[in-house]
Amino acid sequence: MNRQVILKSRPAGIAQAENFQIVQSDMPTPAEGEVLMRNHFLSVEPAMRGWIADAGNYSDPVGIGEVMRALSAGHVEASNHPDFAPGDAVMGWFGWQDYACVTPDRIMRKVAETDLPLSLSLGVLGLNGVTAHLALTKIGLPKAGETVVVSTAAGSVGSAVGQIANILGCRTIGIAGGPEKVKLCTEEFGYEAAFDYKSDDLDAALAEACPEGVNVYYDNTSGAISDAVMRHLAIGARVVICGTAAISRWDEWPSGPRVERHLLTRRARMEGFVIFDHMDDFDASAAQLAQWVREGKLTYREDMLDGIEACPDALAGLYRGENMGKRLVKLAVG
């Protein structure tokens, strides 16, 4: 049997456990040109909110009754396609389920870094790490000696951004929620300073930590955190818009302090980044990140949930801020 997590109903805001249902279906059989995947690790990520939302987004929403769209990693069990053989480690759009029969367009990549744990292909060597790396370098354009501020700084994207900025010679300042995450920022992820948006006066903290202003702001949150950082941009600053985790819904569009005057007087830039525009650079980026992991320059945290039963509440928990590091669900295999 194949256990699958399907979207039962569409939430107004963040999907909760009751919006999902676990069902059992027959084992799928690969048709000609298809590959049978067995998932070992399922990914849980903030972007899932957008994949579920009914509002127009950069991909069509997951349909009611459909298996929840997700990246996962596992091994090929059987293959009717010449490019894939049983035992290949692959990562791709296999959904929240044990098994999937997929055509090659659903396979994002064969995992080349087989000396490292497979779960990393969904985290620091996956969408999170590659997003951090490419968005920071392509839009953030960090130069050695510059000050880089990161929101959700201890998260799976943010922690990679901070460490990569350090590797590139920047000063890094993290913003995170709660003392535990703030401590992670400075003790594990190399931030020079980190602030707790729940308790610190961000304006005062940023003014002190960034006396010459913020050259790069890597924004995963929007909201009040971003409003504070925008008040401290340096001339020529670059703001990377990578996520809006602090905004619970966009169907009632939120307002905030206007950014135009900051951008004008600071001659600053804000730009959105979506990894799916940059898939041609994925393998090269993952290879670079893997090298940094092997050299001990790039570390990561995983928040490993156990078993498919953990899926329905996993996304809501992410938005409750309960995870420390990349949230994954591990499936028992073999």
Next chain:
Amino acid sequence: MNRQVILKSRPAGIAQAENFQIVQSDMPTPAEGEVLMRNHFLSVEPAMRGWIADAGNYSDPVGIGEVMRALSAGHVEASNHPDFAPGDAVMGWFGWQDYACVTPDRIMRKVAETDLPLSLSLGVLGLNGVTAHLALTKIGLPKAGETVVVSTAAGSVGSAVGQIANILGCRTIGIAGGPEKVKLCTEEFGYEAAFDYKSDDLDAALAEACPEGVNVYYDNTSGAISDAVMRHLAIGARVVICGTAAISRWDEWPSGPRVERHLLTRRARMEGFVIFDHMDDFDASAAQLAQWVREGKLTYREDMLDGIEACPDALAGLYRGENMGKRLVKLAVG
């Protein structure tokens, strides 16, 4: 005697006539290394609001009792500097006054386009035209066939933006205030369509005029006009932040719909432009603009006020929207 317009008091919002005073002072005498300028044309521009404002800006505010900072154009009357000779046509920071003794750093440029009217050096061949040209090409990055939307589309910057975008092969859509300006947009400045933000439903109008979205938005206003345009950005759009004419004050910081989600889902960019960062490109840009003027491809409107007595109310009138084209004050000379 030298008539001068001084800043008498600092306004809370837009400077009104009563914030200025006209005084008479002695004719200045050029010291060693200085040049005596006689002004023929004084410029009036929206950016003056920022030059007067007490809040931090990209230049120090004009002091109370000081001659109002302004660009003007005229001829050298006497020179104690080897680079300038009596009769030279020059443009620069000579202030709202008849005469000015200046060091060369206050002279922005010698006017090379002496076959064209001197007043153009303050408009279509001056800060307005060069801003339009460089901000559009450097930040807007327009490609032939793309759709370019311009706010204050009939203004001295906007009208140049629209025409230059046309020359570069783009479709242009203008937004202006009132039927007269809207008519100017399509009849004189080559816009394919133009809308009146005071009476039209901008969302509906933009949806119809830009079915494939807005590739470049050249923003001179901020405010509700920009909020509407942001809802119609195409994937990969560029938003040039050049002015915030729709915002009457920033000391009580205004709010508006958040832009982050537009930038993220459209992978769009917003960036501020200040001409003073680009002075090395000024002469080349003015030469290109002059060539387009001679060829009849680039037209302009001037709103010529008569005599220095017109200065005190000239800026407030600009913000009342009463001018059609570049506002200048002409001084009687010789």
